[in-house]
Structures are given as structure tokens and as C-alpha cells.
Amino acid sequence: MRFGKPRPLTEARTPADLLAPSTLANLGARGAMWQGFAQVVGKGIVLLTTIVLARLLSPEEYGLIALALVVMAYAETLADAGVAQALVYLPRSAEIARSALLISILMGGVLAAGALVGAPLISEFFGREEVTSLVQVLAVSLLATALAAVPESLLRRELRFQRLTAATVIRAVVTGALSMSLAFAGYGAWSLPIGTAAGSIMYAVSCWVLLPEHVSWRIWHVDSQSFRANLTYGFPVAGSNLLARLIFDIDYLIIGRMLGAQALGFYILAFRLPELLIINVFFVLSSVMFPLYARVRNEPVRLQNGYLKSVQMQALYGVTAGVGLAVVAPALVPVLFGDQWDAAVLPLVFLALYASARSLGAGANDVYKAIGRPSLSIWISIVRLAVLIPVLLFATQWGIAGVAAAQFGVTLLFAAGMQTVAAKVIGVRGGQLMRAVLPGLVCGAIVTLVGLGVRTLPLGNELLTVSAVVAACVAAVFAALRLGFPSLYRELLALAFRR
Structure with a gap:
């Protein structure tokens, strides 16, 4: 991979060169391929790290790490003040990029300082003094995340996913290698926070090194119009992202506060598998689809067709994989x-189904942002959060399994609502959406029947059971697509073998 001398930002590839239908489709497939490769490698390392740490750390230690990471995840959502999304949406100019850099540096610095000073208050909230020092270590990653925002979004805007893949893999390798080394050396709960901070620093450095365009660091020369443009678009996006983070992680806060660090350790580990295998796949597709939707936002037919195809693919994978993970959970947890x-077994069952429900609503937020209406995400998120918090608090009386089941139910309800709003704003009919998700629902039902049937067989041990269930379910889905949805089957084969 060769990287030439950085060129001025104004010499970036023009949208006209990329908007031809065949070119856009190829770029989308290529972007998904590279981001998918990064996800497989990066999350494979994360999964290995999780398995190693689960066998070296106690649930209590794992829960302490989770308490610190959850709080930092909220702060990281605001670290760039939404400028990463603004750079994809706003017109290309050096002034826009420079003002975005200024905003991200200021926001990252403020949040990092706030984490250092406010760490004792966070530990007091959870009733665990050990959280203070862990949060202070992770404050470094807040500033690193902010510094990476501009080069990362510029690489994404120009669809340079190959370079983003390299940066993502570097971060995963540094985080995983350092975390596991420290865990083996006996550093306990310190291992993952230190590894995470180091990985964030390396990711920021890699993004800047791999960025071919030149971005001026003369941030004291920023015109007010560009500054306001970034804030006008970025703040609603940042608010929407924070609300989304609250929705998807509020269960961590509630469990940590109400049920304690050990319960959170079990819950986090249960969530790790659906997160790595299913939910992070949606993040890959989102990172590819948002810039593509933004490019065709003034072409309604292409936007509608692209969205329906995205919904179909995400529902097919998410529902099938989520149901399969729920079926195999009792044998998989002791094996890994x-x-x-x-x-963690019963919470994993419900959280795998929760991931399936999320797949049915995936993509809606990308459309809202692409058409310049990120405020839709905010209002939907506010309503969802208002419903979710009391439901989860009520569910704590049944422990972490009750919380997981409540997450699944609320997510399923709001997936339907989000798709209804998205369909209305881009002009898609309800029947079209139902046809898009039908293959996923059919394959999910087949996986349930086949997987539960295989689990009743006397196979002797958990590893054989896991292997048999996975093999049988994959074969059943393959047959269902070929016989029941032949056009989709051929399309999937074409995408798989596209060069």
C-alpha cells in the first residue's frame, strides 16, 4: 500500500466522479468489504481478548472495568461535537475542515479534563472507589478520539475504506496485545483500560498518517461561517448519538447502580457476543451507507432502492444470527x-434476540442524517429513552435476565416505529418494507426450529453441540434462500464473489 505526498483538501475526488450508478454500487460493495475485513480482524482480536480476560479476571474485576468503560463511552460520543458527521454532509472546503478540527480539539480537551476531575464523583455514583483511577486512565482516550475525528471522517467521506481498515486493525492489535499482556502479568482490572487508551492513541496517529489530503492545523484562522456550519449540523448529530448511546447502554448504568459490579460483569460478558457478531456489523454498514445516502439524497428513487436493499440485508443477517446465537447460548458460554x-447464559439469550430486533430498525438514523434531518433521531430517541428507563428499572427485580428481556421488548417496539418514520420521509410504502424484512424473518424461524431440534440430540459435550447447531442452521438458511428467495440468493452470491 503506497501513500503519496498529502494534497490540498480542495483536490479531493469530486462527487460527479462517484455518482454514476455502477460506480456508486461498486464503491458501496468495496467499502463494505474493507470495513467488513477490518471488523472481522479487529473484532476477532476483541473476542480473543474477551475470552482471555474472562478466564483471567473474576466477574467482579470484569464489572469494575465495565463501569469505567461505560462512562467513557458516553463521553466519547460527544468528543467530536458531531463534526465527524458534519464533514461528510457539508460542502468540501479547507475552512470547513479546519473549523471542525478546532471544535474537536476543544471538545476533546474539555471532556478529558472533566473526566480527570470528575472521576471521584463517578466512583461515588457506583459506590466503588476503584473506578476513580480507571476513569482517569481512560480520559486519555477521550482526547485521542477527538483528535482522530477529522481525519477519520475525511477518509470516510472520500470512501477510502482501505486506509480506515488499516487504522482500525492497528488499534485492535495494540489494544488486544497490551490488554492481554497486562492481564497475564497480573494487572487485573487495569489491563483493559490501559490497552484501550493506548489503542485510541495509535488510531488517531494512524488516521492522520494515512490521510492523503492536507488539513491545516492553523486552527486560530477559522471563519465564523464555517464554524457555525459545523456546529449547526454537528450538535444535533452529537445529541442524537448521545441519546442513542444512552438508549443502548443505559442498562449498564442501571445494573451497575442497582445490582452491582459483579452483576454488570455477567451482563457485559453476555452482551459481548451479540455485540461483536451482530451489532458491530450494523456499525460497519452504517459507516458505509451514510456517505452513500448523503451522495444520492437528491435522487429519491435511488435513495429508496438503496435503503430497502440495506434493510433487507441487515434484517437477513441480524435476525438469522441473533436467533441462532440465542439457540446455541447454553452450550456456547461454557465452551468460550x-x-x-x-x-450469563439467560441474559445472552435475550440479548441475542435484542440484537435481532435492532437489525429490524437498522439504517433509519443514517437516512435521517443523510437528508439533513438529524433532529428526527433526537426526538425518537427522547421518546424511547423516556419509555426505556422506567421499564428497565422495573425489570431489575428479576435481575440481569429481566433487564435483558426488557431491552428486547422495547427495542422490538421501537424498531417498527423508526422504520415507519423513515419510510414516510423518503416515500417508501409499508408493503415494500415488509417484503424487505420477510427473508430475514423466514430464515430466523427456520433457524429456531432446526437449532432447537439439533440441541435435543445426545451429542456428548458442548463443543460438539455448538458445532452441530451452527452447521445445521447454516445449511438450513442456505436451502431456504435458494428455494424460497432465489433472486436474493443469486444477488448474495454475486456480492460475495464481486471483485
């Missing part, structure tokens, strides 16, 4: 993590 994590 050991018998000490048996309490």
Missing part, C-alpha cells in the same frame, strides 16, 4: 468462557 460464567 468457562463454567464460572454460567449466570
